[in-house]
Amino acid sequence: MAAIGTTPLPDRVWVVTGATSGIGKATALGLARLGGTVVLACRDATRGGEAQQEIVRESKNPKVTLMIVDLASQASIVSFAEEFTQDYRRLDALVNNAGVFTRERMTTPDGLELQFAVNYLGGFLLSHLLLDLLLASTPARIVNVSSSAHKGATIDFDDLQGERGYKGSKAYSQSKLAQILFTVEYGRRLAGTGVTVNAVHPGVIKTNLGADGSSAVVRFVRMFFKSPAKGAETPIFLVASPTVANLSGQYFSNRQVTVPSRQAQDPAVARRLYDVSVKLAGLGADESRGPPS
Numbered sequence: 028m029a030a031i032g033t034t035p036l037p038d039r040v041w042v043v044t045g046a047t048s049g050i051g052k053a054t055a056l057g058l059a060r061l062g063g064t065v066v067l068a069c070r071d072a073t074r075g076g077e078a079q080q081e082i083v084r085e086s087k088n089p090k091v092t093l094m095i096v097d098l099a100s101q102a103s104i105v106s107f108a109e110e111f112t113q114d115y116r117r118l119d120a121l122v123n124n125a126g127v128f129t130r131e132r133m134t135t136p137d138g139l140e141l142q143f144a145v146n147y148l149g150g151f152l153l154s155h156l157l158l159d160l161l162l163a164s165t166p167a168r169i170v171n172v173s174s175s176a177h178k179g180a181t182i183d184f185d186d187l188q189g190e191r192g193y194k195g196s197k198a199y200s201q202s203k204l205a206q207i208l209f210t211v212e213y214g215r216r217l218a219g220t221g222v223t224v225n226a227v228h229p230g231v232i233k234t235n236l237g238a239d240g241s242s243a244v245v246r247f248v249r250m251f252f253k254s255p256a257k258g259a260e261t262p263i264f265l266v267a268s269p270t271v272a273n274l275s276g277q278y279f280s281n282r283q284v285t286v287p288s289r290q291a292q293d294p295a296v297a298r299r300l301y302d303v304s305v306k307l308a309g310l311g312a313d314e315s316r317g318p319p320s
């Protein structure tokens with residue numbers, strides 16, 4: 028981990044969502060190697076248990092635990108947050124990494140389009156519900172694993188759930204743009220609190236994402252994608268490096284602040300999406316939760 032310029036951090040507690048494979052698993056492994064407690068927030072107990080065993084074995088850090096959460100279900104996210112705040116006294120970083128790509132439109136038990144719900148709104152709700160603990164643990168960090176795929180996307184406020192003419196890649200890009208706008212808005216609201224929030228493009232990485240049913244050409248191109256360990260470098264850097272301690276509301280690539288698309292920087296769009304998301308996440312009636320305005 029010396030390459031990332033971080034020292035051992037044995038007292039820290041980190042949560043990584045979607046840690047069964049790909050970038051999330053590699054991020055959890057890298058953090059486990061720093062010696063802190065890593066909570067793998069996964070939807071499947073079997074896959075999560077296998078990842079946990081592998082990470083403990085490879086990192087030689089026994090403080091890797093598994094907690095179940097399905098980011099497609101708001102009830103599951105609420106249960107996870109309640110259980111987590113009962114079991115843990117601190118949270119130093121939350122990595123909102125879990126993600127899906129679906130070609131066909133699918134919906135969640137809450138009636139939301141799946142990519143919007145898992146890639147964006149689930150992390151939004153989880154961040155809200157864990158914010159008090161993050162604020163009690165400052166300095167603390169939220170890291171949103173977004174993508175350069177946000178470029179060219181817009182937030183379609185008239186059809187946020189893709190009910191009219193769905194295209195999988197468009198919904199994916201919109202969800203990744205939403206994560207950056209969430210980063211911008213949360214960064215603004217949390218300025219001066221000691222909780223930072225940043226987004227990251229991890230690179231083009233060979234993982235399970237989009238692998239199902241891909242064409243022969245795509246399968247061939249995928250051979251040249253980078254490793255999950257490479258994709259985890261900037262997320263780990265944003266969780267653990269002192270060099271970014273005072274940076275918030277930013278978008279990173281290759282451990283550098285990078286300029287996202289124009290719409291991703293639009294504060295009016297960020298505020299509007301925040302307000303809509305509070306309602307969609309079922310947080311409307313609970314003004315006491317979440318960051319200041």
Ligand SMILES: NC(=O)c1ccc[n+]([C@@H]2O[C@H](COP(=O)([O-])OP(=O)(O)OC[C@H]3O[C@@H](n4cnc5c(N)ncnc54)[C@H](OP(=O)(O)O)[C@@H]3O)[C@@H](O)[C@H]2O)c1
Nearest residue numbers: 045047049050070097098099125126174231232234235236
């Ligand atoms: N790969 C790339 O080139 C690339 C580029 C830019 C950004 N990203 C982003 O990187 C993140 C990680 O993706 P990846 O490439 O590492 O793909 P991946 O290997 O498919 O990993 C996705 C992870 O998310 C989990 N997940 C999916 N749906 C979930 C749900 N409803 N609840 C909880 N967890 C769920 C998966 O768990 P299961 O094992 O249960 O399915 C898995 O652990 C995503 O946000 C993705 O958008 C990836």
